[in-house]
Amino acid sequence: MSKKFDISNIAKLASVSLSDDEKQKLSSDLSVILEHVQALSNLELDTNIEDVYIHPLEKELVLDEDIEKPSLTHDEALSNAPKASDGKFMVPPSLE
Amino acid sequence: MELLNLSIRELNKLFVNKKAKPSELYSEIFDRSASSEAALHAHLSLFEETNLEKAKNSDERFSNSENVGLLDGIPLAIKDNINIKNEKTTCSSKMLSNFVSPYNATVISKLDTEQAIYTGKTNLDEFAMGSSTENSAFGLTRNPWNTDYVPGGSSGGSAASVASRSSIAALGSDTGGSIRQPASFCGLVGFKPTYGTVSRYGLVAFASSLDQIGPISKSVDDARIIYSSISGHDSLDSTSINDEQIDLPFDKNATIGIVKELMEDGISEESKKEVDKVIDILKQKGYNIKEVSLPLIKLSISIYYLIAPAECSANLARFDGVRYGLRVDGKTSYEMMENTRAEGFGDEVKRRILLGTYALSAGYYDEYYGKALRARKKMVDEFSSIFKECDYLISPTTPTEAFKAGEKTSNPLEMYMSDLCTIPANLAGLPAISIPTGLSSNNLPLGVQIMSKPLTDNSLLNFSEMLEKELDFNRTPEDWSK
Numbered sequence A: 001m002s003k004k005f006d007i008s009n010i011a012k013l014a015s016v017s018l019s020d021d022e023k024q025k026l027s028s029d030l031s032v033i034l035e036h037v038q039a040l041s042n043l044e045l046d047t048n049i050e051d052v053y054i055h056p057l058e059k060e061l062v063l064d065e066d067i068e069k070p071s072l073t074h075d076e077a078l079s080n081a082p083k084a085s086d087g088k089f090m091v092p093p094s095l096e
Numbered sequence B: 001m002e003l004l005n006l007s008i009r010e011l012n013k014l015f016v017n018k019k020a021k022p023s024e025l026y027s028e029i030f031d032r033s034a035s036s037e038a039a040l041h042a043h044l045s046l047f048e049e050t051n052l053e054k055a056k057n058s059d060e061r062f063s064n065s066e067n068v069g070l071l072d073g074i075p076l077a078i079k080d081n082i083n084i085k086n087e088k089t090t091c092s093s094k095m096l097s098n099f100v101s102p103y104n105a106t107v108i109s110k111l112d113t114e115q116a117i118y119t120g121k122t123n124l125d126e127f128a129m130g131s132s133t134e135n136s137a138f139g140l141t142r143n144p145w146n147t148d149y150v151p152g153g154s155s156g157g158s159a160a161s162v163a164s165r166s167s168i169a170a171l172g173s174d175t176g177g178s179i180r181q182p183a184s185f186c187g188l189v190g191f192k193p194t195y196g197t198v199s200r201y202g203l204v205a206f207a208s209s210l211d212q213i214g215p216i217s218k219s220v221d222d223a224r225i226i227y228s229s230i231s232g233h234d235s236l237d238s239t240s241i242n243d244e245q246i247d248l249p250f251d252k253n254a255t256i257g258i259v260k261e262l263m264e265d266g267i268s269e270e271s272k273k274e275v276d277k278v279i280d281i282l283k284q285k286g287y288n289i290k291e292v293s294l295p296l297i298k299l300s301i302s303i304y305y306l307i308a309p310a311e312c313s314a315n316l317a318r319f320d321g322v323r324y325g326l327r328v329d330g331k332t333s334y335e336m337m338e339n340t341r342a343e344g345f346g347d348e349v350k351r352r353i354l355l356g357t358y359a360l361s362a363g364y365y366d367e368y369y370g371k372a373l374r375a376r377k378k379m380v381d382e383f384s385s386i387f388k389e390c391d392y393l394i395s396p397t398t399p400t401e402a403f404k405a406g407e408k409t410s411n412p413l414e415m416y417m418s419d420l421c422t423i424p425a426n427l428a429g430l431p432a433i434s435i436p437t438g439l440s441s442n443n444l445p446l447g448v449q450i451m452s453k454p455l456t457d458n459s460l461l462n463f464s465e466m467l468e469k470e471l472d473f474n475r476t477p478e479d480w481s482k
Helices: A007-013 A020-042 A074-078 B008-016 B022-040 B048-063 B106-113 B156-163 B180-185 B220-230 B269-284 B295-318 B333-344 B347-360 B366-386 B412-417 B423-428 B457-471
Strands: B043-046 B075-079 B117-122 B169-173 B189-192 B213-217 B255-259 B288-292 B392-396 B432-439 B445-452
Touching (some): B008 B048, B022 B075, B075 B156, B106 B220, B156 B213, B180 B189, B180 B445, B213 B220, B269 B432, B269 B457, B295 B347, B295 B366, B347 B366, B423 B445
Parallel strands (some): B255 B288
Antiparallel strands (some): B189 B432, B432 B445
16 A cells, blocks of 8 residues: 655645645645554455445445435525525635 | 432432432533533533423422323433534534424424423534544543543443443444443443344445444443433434344353453453453353453454445535535535535545445545455354354453543544454444443452343343443542543
């Protein structure tokens, strides 16, 4: 397993801006954790990833029928929005 | 009458026989939490007014013999990552400090049907990520047995609330031990049910394949009553299951396995002694005892700290400053999201999001997340094979007693190691319980963990109750309010 990583790139992928101090501290923490999980690299596994279930009891995930049901009202859905107007969530422009 | 130390069944009997009223209990509970809160900080909010009204309604029902069931009028504390309609759900995060839930979690709807009363919302490590409740953005919770020590985490507020008798019992959530570890640190029972038997709908997701809601209580019977109320299939949770419980023997015909790997290095002598004490009791009662080996348990921290952060990084992507929670402005939507997440998340949450993002990123997926998933599958297989020989597995709940506040905050890996004994049950979806067994030389509680195969929750509770009677722990913290 590789331990090299680019903290700025990971932060960008995770949409979190980090200060220089945070980058240094988190890089060092992640190195220690990745060093620890390195233990898995020597493990011989005959299981294929296709045979792995996300449900620990190896159950298929069950989805509801695609039928309209009572849900949050429009106002309830917007009740916690940091900025809403005219029944819509408001966000800054996507392009400068 | 001092009602705070009584069990749910004892309280119900007093209410039914009109020897006490739910509103009297609620007043006692509220006086207790008001006096202990400054020392402990178990709660993020207390619901005095609204719930006193509910307690009076409960008085009426008992007076007219129209009471609903065992939980009618019983004050429960709720971990603040479980949604109660029209109340704040902060997850102890600046990200959600003003979030008011527009809906009830399924567990709350179920408790409402039984007319349970809520004392308030309890403190936790931010988004349930931690083992000490020190990662809360709103200040740490302290252990009622000794306030220099942590109550455990992430459901540390729930455990401190019950241990200080500020609630009769509480709901917590357990992703890697977050119910069992604080229960053990605070001298209580903590039960993580079989994955899928309790709906996660309305629990703010941390790691969806591991999260499970369950009770923290003074006794196994209280845990059973709450589990029986909150469990059941829910179509609002795609991982909810509808399978029948399986019965295991819990008398001396049961076979008990001692997990070898959880009695070795990294486990304190005091924690091991508690297991030995339980084994001696079981031997005297004629149970079959054997040592069993689950080699992959040694790798469970490595497996967990790839899977849980990977799922967390996906689940917490929803906190983007658009639909709810904190927003910190930026010139573009993207800048706004980055600024919001930088300001809203604390250090541990950032650490896990970054770790998970890395484990899922192109080029590393197979090496990290894929490998962890495959190792998890192998661990599930190891457990299945051991459960052909054993009905119950016994281990310490925690490698040590509670640690001091601040002792592990600068070393994340050392903090993660405190979940060594509890993580395997989450990875394999097993029911697991911690019951208190005794006190350490520092006068802090210790406990043992019992695990059993999936869907044997009721048998596990019965077996644990038998042990609870034999152990007769029956101790309460004395100095919490001084």
